[in-house]
Amino acid sequence: xxxxxxxxxxxxxxxxxxxxxxxxxxxxxxxxxxxxxxxxxxxxxxxxxxxxxxxxxxxxxxxxxxxxxxxxxxxxxxxxxxxxxxxxxxxxxxxxxxxxxxxxxxxxxxxxxxxxxxxxxxxxxxxxxxxxxxxxxxxxxxxxxxxxxxxxxxxxxxxxxxxxxxxxxxxxxxxxxxxxxxxxxxxxxxxxxxxxxxxxxxxxxxxxxxxxxxxxxxxxxxxxxxxxxxxxxxxxxxxxxxxxxxxxxxxxxxxxxxxxxxxxxxxxxxxxxxxxxxxxxxxxxxxxxxxxxxxxxxxxxxxxxxxxxxxxxxxxxxxxxxxxxxxxxxxxxxxxxxxxxxxxxxxxxxxxxxxxxxxxxxxxxxxxxxxxxxxxxxxxxxxxxxxxxxxxxxxxxxxxxxxxxxxxxxxxxxxxxxxxxxxxxxxxxxxxxxxxxxxxxxxxxxxxxxxxxxxxxxxxxxxxxxxxxxxxxxxxxxxxxxxxxxxxxxxxxxxxxxxxxxxxxxxxxxxxxxxxxxxxxxxxxxxxxxxxxxxxxxxxxxxxxxxxxxxxxxxxxxxxxxxxxxxxxxxxxxxxxxxxxxxxxxxxxxx
Ligand SMILES: Cc1cc2nc3c(=O)[nH]c(=O)nc-3n(C[C@H](O)[C@H](O)[C@H](O)COP(=O)(O)OP(=O)(O)OC[C@H]3O[C@@H](n4cnc5c(N)ncnc54)[C@H](O)[C@@H]3O)c2cc1C
Ligand code: FES
Numbered sequence: 001x002x003x004x005x006x007x008x009x010x011x012x013x014x015x016x017x018x019x020x021x022x023x024x025x026x027x028x029x030x031x032x033x034x035x036x037x038x039x040x041x042x043x044x045x046x047x048x049x050x051x052x053x054x055x056x057x058x059x060x061x062x063x064x065x066x067x068x069x070x071x072x073x074x075x076x077x078x079x080x081x082x083x084x085x086x087x088x089x090x091x092x093x094x095x096x097x098x099x100x101x102x103x104x105x106x107x108x109x110x111x112x113x114x115x116x117x118x119x120x121x122x123x124x125x126x127x128x129x130x131x132x133x134x135x136x137x138x139x140x141x142x143x144x145x146x147x148x149x150x151x152x153x154x155x156x157x158x159x160x161x162x163x164x165x166x167x168x169x170x171x172x173x174x175x176x177x178x179x180x181x182x183x184x185x186x187x188x189x190x191x192x193x194x195x196x197x198x199x200x201x202x203x204x205x206x207x208x209x210x211x212x213x214x215x216x217x218x219x220x221x222x223x224x225x226x227x228x229x230x231x232x233x234x235x236x237x238x239x240x241x242x243x244x245x246x247x248x249x250x251x252x253x254x255x256x257x258x259x260x261x262x263x264x265x266x267x268x269x270x271x272x273x274x275x276x277x278x279x280x281x282x283x284x285x286x287x288x289x290x291x292x293x294x295x296x297x298x299x300x301x302x303x304x305x306x307x308x309x310x311x312x313x314x315x316x317x318x319x320x321x322x323x324x325x326x327x328x329x330x331x332x333x334x335x336x337x338x339x340x341x342x343x344x345x346x347x348x349x350x351x352x353x354x355x356x357x358x359x360x361x362x363x364x365x366x367x368x369x370x371x372x373x374x375x376x377x378x379x380x381x382x383x384x385x386x387x388x389x390x391x392x393x394x395x396x397x398x399x400x401x402x403x404x405x406x407x408x409x410x411x412x413x414x415x416x417x418x419x420x421x422x423x424x425x426x427x428x429x430x431x432x433x434x435x436x437x438x439x440x441x442x443x444x445x446x447x448x449x450x451x452x453x454x455x456x457x458x459x460x461x462x463x464x465x466x467x468x469x470x471x472x473x474x475x476x477x478x479x480x481x482x483x484x485x486x487x488x489x490x491x492x493x494x495x496x497x498x499x500x501x502x503x504x505x506x507x508x509x510x511x512x513x514x515x516x517x518x519x520x521x522x523x524x525x526x527x528x529x530x531x532x533x534x535x536x537x538x539x540x541x542x543x544x545x546x547x548x549x550x551x552x553x554x555x556x557x558x559x560x561x562x563x564x565x566x567x568x569x570x571x572x573x574x575x576x577x578x579x580x581x582x583x584x585x586x587x588x589x590x591x
Contacts, residue, residue, distance in 0.1 A: 002094050004089055007035050007042065010045060012024060020489065023489055024127075025045070032157065035155055036154055042088050042155075045088060056148060059146070059147060064093070066092075101198055102168055102198035105147075106162045112150060115145075115148045118137065118144045118146065125546065133546075169192050180207065181568050181569060182568055232340070233273065235574050243334070244263060245264050245329065247328060259307070259309075261307075270337075271337075275342040275362070276364075279294045279295075279590070280295065292557070294590070296361035297337060298363050335558060339476075341448070341476040343368055343448065350445060355455045366380060370402040373403075378400070380400060380407070380408045386416045409435070448475075450475065481541070484541035496518045499520070503523045503525025511583055522583050528580060529579075529587075530552055540578070555575055562582055
């Protein structure tokens with residue numbers, strides 16, 4: 001007979017961590033007497049970060065006393081207290097390899113359903129004083145699980161746990177956890193998991209992504225597309241940087257110019273996907289530090305040569321060098337096309353929405369659609385200052401003319417007297433939420449948005465207000481991506497900088513953060529690449545910090561990393577998990 005041994009609750013509190021503050025509800029205290037369990041929480045309980053924890057599907061976290069004993073032995077500890085693993089219910093029985101997703105239980109006067117295994121998050125490591133705990137819970141098959149509250153009611157330590165029914169498919173918590181986080185999953189297992197109605201929507205989305213990728217290209221995907229959008233694409237066409245020859249330079253507008261790049265032996269270049277970018281390593285001064293900058297492919301995907309289009313930034317180091325000093329015939333060091341901002345296959349409508357030089361990746365998408373003579377409804381929406389600053393106008397007109405469902409809307413914020421309304425532009429003013437609203441865009445469209453940060457924010461909000469699901473709105477940022485730092489109490493953000501206190505002498509390989517324009521020598525004292533990025537205020541994304549969740553998965557533009565601990569499931573080819581890796585060679589990361 002399974003028994004509820006302890007009921008533990010705790011409200012979020014601020015905890016000092018790594019020189020900052022984290023808000024977390026992982027510290028739980030045992031309570032005595034009957035406790036009401038409601039749809040969202042046990043009375044007196046709360047979560048610090050509702051994106052990762054809590055909510056209807058994760059109302060109650062359960063952990064087993066047998067796992068307490070296991071970890072006491074494994075970690076050689078004897079100081080565990082109830083709630084040690086952040087759980088609300090400490091139970092005797094209900095092991096992870098016996099309990100199934102969808103099982104229903106009565107405890108006291110409340111009824112529960114098992115929805116998913118525990119979320120892998122650094123905070124359990126914080127609570128335990130064992131930073132690798134999130135990875136250990138997964139690799140040892142002892143994650144614990146969440147309950148949804150079907151009938152609210154009172155529970156109390158000592159209550160018997162009565163099984164009311166078994167989940168369909170009889171897939172255990174341990175099996176489900178392994179299916180998402182560990183390598184070696186199979187299509188039938190994924191299909192089986194997706195047939196369980198009680199499985200939480202978050203896990204369902206992840207497993208569906210894994211199944212879709214398996215159906216698209218059986219056995220081909222590298223990395224874990226269930227955990228990160230950074231996986232799933234084809235591996236880079238070549239490692240590191242190779243030399244390409246500049247074959248053409250031409251103006252596209254007052255301040256945007258294009259460069260065409262070809263192989264040195266005349267062979268066609270490997271095709272990039274529509275929306276991907278190249279990374280250039282420029283050496284303006286012989287022997288000086290290189291400049292590493294990325295540029296979206298703006299030409300026809302599949303063409304023998306690549307084309308990039310660069311905005312000449314006032315005082316911009318790379319764009320000025322490219323503009324003033326690079327000539328036809330020069331060789332440039334170029335990393336292969338990469339990026340996940342790519343045109344998805346499908347029949348539905350497409351909205352290509354850009355401002356200024358942000359037109360480049362969506363122009364490649366327009367090329368791809370025109371090449372395929374696509375019958376899709378295609379909306380080209382672009383904002384520019386005036387006709388002088390409107391790149392690719394003729395090219396776009398010609399491409400749209402090849403698309404039966406092509407439509408265009410061009411906003412000029414300040415047209416010149418020679419700019420012709422109805423021909424050169426459609427509306428006066430900046431592309432705004434109101435303009436988007438008036439266009440009556442299809443709600444089932446996939447939208448691809450690129451431009452200045454504020455523009456992308458406004459357009460994303462306007463598209464959502466129009467009724468587009470956020471999963472259908474894709475954005476490309478021409479700079480550092482926004483950080484994911486769950487639970488960390490925000491502090492004023494500094495621009496990326498060299499570390500305030502480098503940890504010591506004996507520098508190792510050079511680490512370059514391409515999007516942040518920063519290069520510096522590695523030193524083992526930094527710990528991990530993630531910790532180095534944090535020391536430099538390079539925006540970073542993470543959750544478990546120990547190689548399980550893939551939130552930190554980052555494109556490696558060149559170089560090799562080594563891991564400790566080894567990730568549970570490998571990242572996609574050409575990517576690295578920066579939370580548990582260090583450079584073994586000079587390294588360029590897309591951060
Ligand atoms: C995925 C991706 C795709 C991209 N695609 C494109 C693309 O297709 N086309 C494109 O043009 N760019 C693109 N970019 C941006 C590009 O990588 C560079 O960031 C851009 O060219 C600016 O680099 P820079 O060296 O010229 O400017 P930086 O020297 O890096 O300067 C950045 C900004 O700071 C300003 N600045 C520099 N020094 C000073 C100073 N002393 N005082 C005041 N301001 C200063 C510059 O004017 C500039 O606006 C992309 C970026 C990414 C990440
Ligand atoms: S933060 Fe989870 S794998 Fe790196």
